[in-house]
Amino acid sequence: MKQSLNNFNPSHILIIQTAFIGDVVMSTPTIQAICDQWPDADIDLLTRPESAILFSRHPRIRRVYTLDKSNNRKKYTSLKEKVRELRPNSYDLAFSIQGSLTSSLLMILCGIKRRVGFYDQKFLTRKVKPPKGLHVRKRYLTLLEPFTDRKFSDETFLYLRQEDFEKAEKIIQSLHAPAKKILSFAPGSIRETKKWPASYWTELLLLVKDKNFDVVFIGSAAERDLCSSIIQHANVEAYNAAGELNVLESAALIQKVALLVCNDSAPLHLGNAVNTPVYAFFGPTVKAFGCYPYRDHDKVFEINLDCRPCGKHGHNRCPKKHFKCMIEQYPETIAKDIIERF
Numbered sequence: 001m002k003q004s005l006n007n008f009n010p011s012h013i014l015i016i017q018t019a020f021i022g023d024v025v026m027s028t029p030t031i032q033a034i035c036d037q038w039p040d041a042d043i044d045l046l047t048r049p050e051s052a053i054l055f056s057r058h059p060r061i062r063r064v065y066t067l068d069k070s071n072n073r074k075k076y077t078s079l080k081e082k083v084r085e086l087r088p089n090s091y092d093l094a095f096s097i098q099g100s101l102t103s104s105l106l107m108i109l110c111g112i113k114r115r116v117g118f119y120d121q122k123f124l125t126r127k128v129k130p131p132k133g134l135h136v137r138k139r140y141l142t143l144l145e146p147f148t149d150r151k152f153s154d155e156t157f158l159y160l161r162q163e164d165f166e167k168a169e170k171i172i173q174s175l176h177a178p179a180k181k182i183l184s185f186a187p188g189s190i191r192e193t194k195k196w197p198a199s200y201w202t203e204l205l206l207l208v209k210d211k212n213f214d215v216v217f218i219g220s221a222a223e224r225d226l227c228s229s230i231i232q233h234a235n236v237e238a239y240n241a242a243g244e245l246n247v248l249e250s251a252a253l254i255q256k257v258a259l260l261v262c263n264d265s266a267p268l269h270l271g272n273a274v275n276t277p278v279y280a281f282f283g284p285t286v287k288a289f290g291c292y293p294y295r296d297h298d299k300v301f302e303i304n305l306d307c308r309p310c311g312k313h314g315h316n317r318c319p320k321k322h323f324k325c326m327i328e329q330y331p332e333t334i335a336k337d338i339i340e341r342f
Helices: 020-026 028-037 049-055 074-091 101-109 135-143 162-174 197-210 220-234 248-255 266-273 331-341
Strands: 012-016 040-045 059-064 092-095 117-118 126-128 181-186 213-217 258-262 278-281 299-301
Touching: 012 028, 012 074, 012 101, 020 028, 020 135, 020 213, 020 266, 028 040, 028 135, 049 059, 049 117, 049 126, 049 213, 059 074, 074 101, 101 117, 117 135, 162 213, 162 248, 162 278, 181 248, 181 266, 197 213, 197 220, 197 331, 213 220, 248 266, 258 266, 258 331, 266 278, 278 331
Parallel strands: 012 040, 012 092, 040 059, 092 117, 117 126, 181 213, 181 258, 258 278, 278 299
Antiparallel strands: none
16 A cells, blocks of 8 residues: 655655756646645756756746756766765655656665656656646646645746846847737757748748738757748748747747747747747647647647657658658648738
8 A cells, every 4th residue: 555645744855857848848837836735845956958047037946956968978977966966965755757767766876765756667656647648737747646636737837037028029129010910930840850841931931921920030049040041032031039049038039929830849838838829830749649739829730641640759750751741731721820810
């Protein structure tokens, strides 16, 4: 019989979420729930270096630690360093939101006696098995179930301040003509098969500019050339903010636009967190994975194919070599939907 944890009151809690930024944003309700459940506990967070900024202003997170998982050599070197750094904190409870072996090893090596995570993770003291079909943000929240029957908000969110909006405001003010609406395009993704074709973005840009919409492109520094190429081929005015903004500044910009158009990638989740309508292209992935835009005003564009889904994280090349899941989502249809919306 499992020991009841309903009356357990930890003093020092470690939350581990070392997935990519989109998953980290979907973790924000769970992280807040842990803070609300134990308001007197010292709570630390371990995440990837690029995600640390998301919690730099969280009023209840005592300290944000980072684990570099960019390659195996760095991962295990960073793991050793992190164990030496974290072990003296004497955590009496840890939540592993991402079910990785690295997280399990870290918790054990840090001497954490109560280790909570999902059923498919090794070396835990309490495993949670959520029902199927949940959105990921709700799935993460089930980690609290061994401790309480309390219901927590499942809304994703970010702590944004005025300084995050300053660059966004300058970009908005730099747009020349008074437009009907301002849209944000995010054409990038880590995996190639999760990207709607660049030529389609160019055509969509032309179609919406023809209807007096202004467009701001967002993305990482690595995606700046992609955004520039799309704008150059369209030969129209659009602002390329890719690489100019950090994650919180990008979220602030997204909050200021009327609609975000993106792939199944991190900007999708930033859009949800700031309550901006999201239109997302899904190709190799499907909504059943639980990472779709979840608000009522959002929309997923996808087509039914026998080969979908072909992978939870996409691929660098289409396994079937036809890429129909994206190629058969045509710009004219998307533009018509955007124009009719406004």
